[in-house]
Amino acid sequence: MKKIIPMGLLWLGLLLAVPSLMAAEISVKDGDSIQSAVNKANTGDVILVYPGTYKESVYVDKDGITIRGVVQDGEWPVMEGEGVRNDAILYSGNDFTVEWLTITHYKGNAIMGQAGNNFVIRYNKVIDTGVYGIFPQFGKNGLIEYNVLSGIEDAAIYVGMCDNVDVRHNEVFDNVAGIEIENTRHALVENNYAHDNTAGLLVFITPGLPIKTTYDVILRNNFVVNNNTANFGAAGSIVSKVPPGIGIVVMAADDVIVEGNIVSGNKTAGIVITDLAFITDISSDPDSEPNPDRMVFLDNLMFDNGADPVADVKALMLTQFSRRGPDILANLGSAQEPDNCIINRERYTRFGVKKWSECERKDTSDILTMRIPGGAPNEVVTTENRTKLLYQGICAGCHAYNLRMIGPPTLTVQALYRNDAQGIADYIAAPHKVRTDYPAMPPQGHLSPELRREVAEYMLGVTK
Amino acid sequence: MRRRILPLLVLLLGIASMPTDADTEWNLSEVCPAGFHLKDGACYLQSFYSDYVSLQSSGVGGLKTGLPLLREGFSAQQIDLGRLLFFDPILSLDGDMACSSCHQPARGFADGLAGSIGRHGEVMHRSAPTLWNVGFLRQLFWDARASSLEEQMQGPLFSQEEMANTPTQLLASLQQNDNYRHLFRLAFGESEIDLQQVYTALTAFESSLVSLSSRYDLYANGFHEVLTQPEIEGMNVFRSFVARCAECHTPPAFTNQQIAVIGTPEPDGVPLDAGVQAITGDASQRGGFRVPTLRNIELTAPYMHSGRFKTLRETVAFYTGGRGHAVPKGEHLSLHWHIWEPNLTDHELDLLVAFLKTLTDQSFTPVLPTKVPSGLQPVATQILTH
Numbered sequence: 001m002k003k004i005i006p007m008g009l010l011w012l013g014l015l016l017a018v019p020s021l022m023a024a025e026i027s028v029k030d031g032d033s034i035q036s037a038v039n040k041a042n043t044g045d046v047i048l049v050y051p052g053t054y055k056e057s058v059y060v061d062k063d064g065i066t067i068r069g070v071v072q073d074g075e076w077p078v079m080e081g082e083g084v085r086n087d088a089i090l091y092s093g094n095d096f097t098v099e100w101l102t103i104t105h106y107k108g109n110a111i112m113g114q115a116g117n118n119f120v121i122r123y124n125k126v127i128d129t130g131v132y133g134i135f136p137q138f139g140k141n142g143l144i145e146y147n148v149l150s151g152i153e154d155a156a157i158y159v160g161m162c163d164n165v166d167v168r169h170n171e172v173f174d175n176v177a178g179i180e181i182e183n184t185r186h187a188l189v190e191n192n193y194a195h196d197n198t199a200g201l202l203v204f205i206t207p208g209l210p211i212k213t214t215y216d217v218i219l220r221n222n223f224v225v226n227n228n229t230a231n232f233g234a235a236g237s238i239v240s241k242v243p244p245g246i247g248i249v250v251m252a253a254d255d256v257i258v259e260g261n262i263v264s265g266n267k268t269a270g271i272v273i274t275d276l277a278f279i280t281d282i283s284s285d286p287d288s289e290p291n292p293d294r295m296v297f298l299d300n301l302m303f304d305n306g307a308d309p310v311a312d313v314k315a316l317m318l319t320q321f322s323r324r325g326p327d328i329l330a331n332l333g334s335a336q337e338p339d340n341c342i343i344n345r346e347r348y349t350r351f352g353v354k355k356w357s358e359c360e361r362k363d364t365s366d367i368l369t370m371r372i373p374g375g376a377p378n379e380v381v382t383t384e385n386r387t388k389l390l391y392q393g394i395c396a397g398c399h400a401y402n403l404r405m406i407g408p409p410t411l412t413v414q415a416l417y418r419n420d421a422q423g424i425a426d427y428i429a430a431p432h433k434v435r436t437d438y439p440a441m442p443p444q445g446h447l448s449p450e451l452r453r454e455v456a457e458y459m460l461g462v463t464k
Numbered sequence: 465m466r467r468r469i470l471p472l473l474v475l476l477l478g479i480a481s482m483p484t485d486a487d488t489e490w491n492l493s494e495v496c497p498a499g500f501h502l503k504d505g506a507c508y509l510q511s512f513y514s515d516y517v518s519l520q521s522s523g524v525g526g527l528k529t530g531l532p533l534l535r536e537g538f539s540a541q542q543i544d545l546g547r548l549l550f551f552d553p554i555l556s557l558d559g560d561m562a563c564s565s566c567h568q569p570a571r572g573f574a575d576g577l578a579g580s581i582g583r584h585g586e587v588m589h590r591s592a593p594t595l596w597n598v599g600f601l602r603q604l605f606w607d608a609r610a611s612s613l614e615e616q617m618q619g620p621l622f623s624q625e626e627m628a629n630t631p632t633q634l635l636a637s638l639q640q641n642d643n644y645r646h647l648f649r650l651a652f653g654e655s656e657i658d659l660q661q662v663y664t665a666l667t668a669f670e671s672s673l674v675s676l677s678s679r680y681d682l683y684a685n686g687f688h689e690v691l692t693q694p695e696i697e698g699m700n701v702f703r704s705f706v707a708r709c710a711e712c713h714t715p716p717a718f719t720n721q722q723i724a725v726i727g728t729p730e731p732d733g734v735p736l737d738a739g740v741q742a743i744t745g746d747a748s749q750r751g752g753f754r755v756p757t758l759r760n761i762e763l764t765a766p767y768m769h770s771g772r773f774k775t776l777r778e779t780v781a782f783y784t785g786g787r788g789h790a791v792p793k794g795e796h797l798s799l800h801w802h803i804w805e806p807n808l809t810d811h812e813l814d815l816l817v818a819f820l821k822t823l824t825d826q827s828f829t830p831v832l833p834t835k836v837p838s839g840l841q842p843v844a845t846q847i848l849t850h
Contacts, residue, residue, distance in 0.1 A: 039688075059700055061527055061688065072661025086704035092526035107807075108705035131705050138525035139519070163519060185520075208800070210524045210720040236787055237801050283725050283798045284748045379516050379528060380687040389685055393512030394677050397499040397828070406498045441540075442827035447680050448689055 544671025572763025578771025599671030697820025
């Protein structure tokens with residue numbers, strides 16, 4: 001009933017079919033609420049948030065909404081959580097964009113997605129706010145760029161259980177984890193500046209999540225510098241178990257390419273490649289494959305890493321007769337196997353890479369993005385098609401056009417009621433028993449009178 | 465809420481004479497159950513969610529996300545036969561217990577007890593889960609020890625504590641019954657009744673218990689006006705990264721179907737239930753349970769594997785009691801990382817409860833038989849009070 005339409009076509013279709021739906025701009029000024037603007041907005045609308053302080057949590061459960069801060073003379077719109085509000089922005093809609101906001105002091109996340117494909121999160125400043133800064137989850141096809149995030153007790157940018165995401169040109173500092181790619185496929189992390197976190201860039205499989213894999217991830221041309229901040233993660237959180245002083249951690253993820261990064265001044269190690277044993281005291285998950293496979297380590301600039309490593313790595317240095325900590329540390333187990341590869345290995349201080357092979361690939365210049373050309377196809381629900389959805393989702397469960405199902409055929413109902421939509425709307429609010437050879441129809445009184453009327457009209461118009 | 469369900473059940477009970485059990489001559493419905501459409505002789509679900517996809521076909525996500533894979537494609541007759549078997553105490557050795565003894569339609573297909581009552585009146589140590597949407601689950605039982613409905617049901621059927629039957633005895637009683645011989649032929653063709661057919665029919669019926677038309681579902685599909693402001697606020701607490709409920713009870717099924725160690729308390733004096741560890745032997749899974757669905761949760765008190773919590777309010781308050789606050793002294797559990805210190809306010813707990821009640825939907829309650837082919841009294845086809 002609903003067709004899968006690529007984004008571009010959808011816009012075109014909307015513009016052609018219903019000119020009244022042309023994207024509108026809704027202005028929000030200091031003292032107004034962003035949420036009321038979202039409630040008014042339709043697919044395609046842009047909400048302009050002017051400088052001011054907005055003390056609210058905003059949720060977006062519609063498709064095609066843009067929230068755009070307006071920065072004037074250096075004055076930004078600020079979303080202020082005051083340490084009591086949960087998340088600043090929570091979206092589930094497809095084709096969502098949020099940009100040009102300052103977000104601070106929330107208990108939960110600054111920007112969180114739950115599903116919602118084709119998201120764009122950019123030009124935001126996230127300061128000292130709760131658990132994650134930017135956290136899209138269950139989203140396909142997204143862009144996270146030009147954000148600055150600091151003071152976050154877990155990952156500043158956390159791409160969790162997503163596909164096809166580019167993370168680029170962001171600055172993340174003074175967080176526990178800078179940028180984390182977790183249980184996600186097809187991600188490009190490029191041109192970011194990750195400094196002064198506990199760990200800079202993390203590519204993880206976390207066990208116990210419903211989507212089990214991480215693979216096809218490129219870390220390219222990032223600055224990963226001086227990530228030595230003491231771990232201030234919440235007790236029990238996964239990142240609270242990451243030792244400080246690590247530039248890059250690859251845990252259990254497969255097909256990760258590391259190229260062109262400047263990795264320096266990280267006191268435990270430049271990069272650690274490890275299996276799931278790295279994280280202790282976590283309930284095991286037999287469906288999570290624990291080994292990092294086929295890591296590709298191309299040219300990177302690494303120096304001054306491992307200067308003052310945590311005790312475990314110090315002990316390892318003794319066994320390696322090394323006075324310097326590692327640029328590259330492949331942890332015991334599968335991380336040391338020859339399915340991983342490296343070029344110009346002699347340049348780095350390295351532990352555990354003896355068996356790594358030489359890479360065939362020398363660079364990744366052929367890969368420009370991990371996003372999908374044209375965007376991910378979406379089911380877009382607009383105010384126009386939702387009555388049809390209501391009929392299909394509820395009524396068609398028991399009424400077929402010309403066939404007896406649990407309820408009588410739609411044709412029969414049409415013949416009975418002819419043009420009396422109101423009659424149907426009234427009946428379904430509190431159905432009484434009509435036919436002895438049918439069960440009772442469940443009441444639909446929780447639908448408003450308008451909705452009942454809309455769906456009644458739709459039922460009278462059904463033609464197949 | 466009671467006000468809303470009771471009339472519905474009364475109505476359903478009122479239609480004592482479905483076409484299937486109208487007369488002395490037993491017959492099976494050729495019509496698929498509510499929500500299902502006939503295609504090539506088999507029944508397939510059509511719901512709000514039918515046209516949505518989910519990331520990696522995982523069946524977890526946000527508001528408009530495709531469902532987990534459903535056990536579907538059974539014939540209308542198989543489903544209808546399963547319906548009769550489900551309520552028929554002929555399945556038990558003593559002829560006095562049916563699946564519906566512990567999975568009662570009037571109680572959200574649970575039984576309202578902390579521990580179900582076994583064969584000789586003994587109290588079992590776990591609570592009966594709802595069967596609404598059970599066809600979407602890949603692993604069954606609180607400790608995930610069965611991986612199909614067919615495998616699961618052999619637990620109650622043949623356990624001494626429960627229906628206490630034996631495969632031979634069960635088959636014999638069905639084969640000796642004229643009505644069942646006739647009905648199994650209608651559902652499965654000309655062959656002797658075998659156990660696989662019994663399992664298939666019950667699986668078919670269980671998988672037809674679909675609840676996806678709640679007021680929450682209307683909201684999720686664009687009808688934002690059906691939820692009240694406090695209910696929407698409750699939903700936002702539920703999916704916030706402070707409460708984190710949606711990280712485990714993930715829509716649309718309201719379970720991510722994973723094992724999680726969250727450390728709920730046992731009733732006073734009862735030793736810790738080792739949960740998944742008792743099945744796998746893995747110490748890190750001590751106290752682990754499969755995340756249960758929250759659909760129709762309003763109807764299935766008391767809560768948790770042990771039924772320790774009598775109300776939803778107490779249940780949600782567990783999550784803000786502090787990480788590990790109910791773990792017995794001297795026990796070490798590898799608690800899940802999402803169990804933390806969210807410091808939810810009383811008001812937020814009330815909002816959570818308000819939201820959970822929007823997940824109630826029994827509009828596809830099957831027709832409850834007034835009689836069953838064995839001639840025995842069908843079990844729990846009316847509202848029972850304990």
